[in-house]
Every structure is written in C-alpha cells, then in structure tokens.
Amino acid sequence: MERKDVSKSVLKRLPVYLSYLRSLPENGTPYISATALANALGMGEVQVRKDLALVSDGGRPKIGYFRESLIEDISQFLGYDNTTDAILVGAGKLGQALLGYGGFEAYGLNILAAFDVNPAPTETRKPILPMEDLEAFCRANQILMGIITVPAQYAQQVCDRLIACGIKAIWNFAPIHLDVPDNILVQHENMATSLAVLSMHLQVQIKDKK
C-alpha cells in the first residue's frame, strides 16, 4: 500500500487499534470490521474506518478486515517491522522499570543498554554502563533513539550529550521542557498533563455532587 502522510491524531490512534487487535484470541473469527473495533474501543465508527482505510486496503464490504493482515499493515505503517535500537540514561526505579519491561519489542523498540552515573548491578538482563561509555556505545551501535529517565535538573545536559552522540529522537520522562534543534524530536511523556485531565474530572465530579 502506498505510504500516506497522516496527522498526529491518527498516528496516535493506530497503536490503540494495534494493541486491541493483538489482544484478540487466535482462535476467534479471523475477520474484524471497523464497526466492531469502534464499539470495542468506544470510538466513532466512521473515524475508525477512515483511519484503517489510510493504512490498509484490505477492507471488504460485508466482511471487514482480515485480522492478521490488518495487524501487519498497521505494524508496517508504524515502522514496527524494522526494530529501533535505543539506549536509556538514568537507571533509577523508573529507568529500571522501562528497562525490565518486555513489552516494547512488540512496538519495534529494543533497549540495548542503560547508562548511569552510578551503575550498580541490577536484576535486569540488560547491561547498566557508566556514563563515560555513552558516546562510544552510541557511535558503535548507531543509536538513533535515547530515553531520558534522570532527575529533571540533569535532563537538559543529558539531552545535549545524546544529540552530540548522533541521536535523533528522544523519549523524555523527566518533568522538564528540553530545548533541542529543529531536526531532533522530543516526545515528552508528560505525567503532569495526564494528572491535569484527571484532576479536572474529579473537580467537576465533586462540584456537581454539591
């Protein structure tokens, strides 16, 4: 299927479809319709249909999509087929949690190693290396993605160092804005943002009760 540009909002919905499709039982019905997907995920069916049409042309009237093909189409579109090697900086609790989580492989992400100022040994099978080795490791393995899980006050300097190592995409878990050049993408995993949405919901709930 020809590659199309998709908006960021579509891009964010695709992995949601993907993870649901993967969670379906192997021995169930081999076909799934946009309607069924929409209902299962509580979304609008026109939206789902349009999203799917963007990444796959396997949809057939009255039948829907062949589940396995759809999974393959979305995976390929998102680039999950060719896995991305990444490194992580900051092996605290959060860093170790991400390092130990096995689920990222399914999304094409392979964390090769972690770096820390104090590389204490842990239970994870992945190596935790001293910060001094960062440059050499990134160069040698042509790392393009870095994950930042250091405290906020060190995040910017770690970020600068990663960019100097040739990294092009940064997944930032530190609660601080990072300044980067135009060609570098920072994806801020913004817990504060989520909290704001939750907090607002509770405020409204409580007020309504009065």
Place this chain on the structure above:
Amino acid sequence: MERKDVSKSVLKRLPVYLSYLRSLPENGTPYISATALANALGMGEVQVRKDLALVSDGGRPKIGYFRESLIEDISQFLGYDNTTDAILVGAGKLGQALLGYGGFEAYGLNILAAFDVNPAPTETRKPILPMEDLEAFCRANQILMGIITVPAQYAQQVCDRLIACGIKAIWNFAPIHLDVPDNILVQHENMATSLAVLSMHLQVQIKDKK
C-alpha cells in the same frame, strides 16, 4: 477569577506552563510575559497568551504577569490546591517508581498506599498492602482516584474492583483498553502512542537521508 470551561488541548498545556514557571529562579525578575513563556517553550505566543487569559486576569500590558500570581492562578484552576488522595494497584517496578516519586505532590496528588497480591516490603515509606484490604481502605479514606500498574491481563478486573470501591478517576498504565461506565474517567498513559510518534519520526528521518 470566574471559572471557565477549557478544551482538553488547553488543559494539557497548562501544566507545561506551570512546571516551567516553577522552574524559574526565585531571585529572577518577578514578571513574565506570554511572549517570553512562548519563546522558552517553543510555542506560539498568541496561543500562550490566550491560554493564560483563560485562567488569570493578572496580565498587564507592557509588563506581563506577576510570576507568583500566575503560578497560583494556574494551580488553582487545575485544582492542585486541594490535594487528591489516590491509591495504586500493582507494586511492581513501575508501581514502585511512581510510589517513590516525590514530585506528584506539586501537582496535587497524594498516593496514600499501594496494593499488591504479593505485598513484599520495599524501601518506600508508603505502605504496600494486600489486595484483600482494598475495599475497606478505599471506603475508609474516600479514595476517588486509582492508579493501575498491574500486567495487562489483570487490568480490567482491577479496574472493575476499583469502580466498585467508589473510585471515579483511573490512571491506567497497563497497555490495554479499559471498559468503564460513562461517569468514570480513564486516563490512559499510553506509551505505545508516544512510541508511534517517535518511530514515525525516525522512519521519515532515515528515508530522507537516502
């Protein structure tokens, strides 16, 4: 200031402003303009100005906002003044990372305790209790927010149980869609979504290079 309804996109930007404002040095200039904020965060200045106007009326031409008042106005708008008590279910690495992270207090969140099927003692100062105590604890403390950090296959049943305990807002870290009634809000901390954005950026980068 009169309370206004804000869209979700505005709501998500407010904590970003807030955390930047808080990070500014105490002894710096006491005023900040929407323009300065926009430049520091790489956003459009009209957008920032409009967002600020929504939550504060302390803006003065030529001067900007008094930093401390602006922090107060945003905090109050987001409901961070009256802290929310929450509990967490699933004391694995991720759960412990969240439990141990001290930064949530600044966002009005107070995690009282964690629950786990196997409540091994940990270094955190917060108690980790057995799942059997969940209902009693939630009722006794009138908990309204629950944080789910259990493996995906248990997430839905934990979610159902939390709702039965009277919880109205759920922060879900399990990589799976949760079905809930209309009046319950689920905020899905969707790592897969972030990965998709990063992955797509790298794909485009690599392709452009060829």
Place this chain on the structure above:
DNA sequence: TAGATTGTTAATCGATTAACAATC
C-alpha cells in the same frame, strides 16, 4: 509619547462527523 504587551474579534485551518454511493 512610543513601544511593548495585553485581550478580543475575525479568518483560517484541520479534524471529525454526516451523508451517500459502491460492493460483496
């Protein structure tokens, strides 16, 4: 005063939704 900044009103842009024709 002049200039920087605010806040508001109007225009643009993009995404979602609705309506409908096509297909198996």
Place this chain on the structure above:
DNA sequence: TAGATTGTTAATCGATTAACAATC
C-alpha cells in the same frame, strides 16, 4: 436480492492563527 460494510465526498465543528484595538 437485501443488508452489512466499505470508502468517498460534503458539511460541521473546534482549535489555532492572524489582525487589531486597548492599555500602561
């Protein structure tokens, strides 16, 4: 065939951006 589903075209909706008047 009838009906479910697809994909497309048009309409609506909402958010962002641009233009401008007001203010210190």
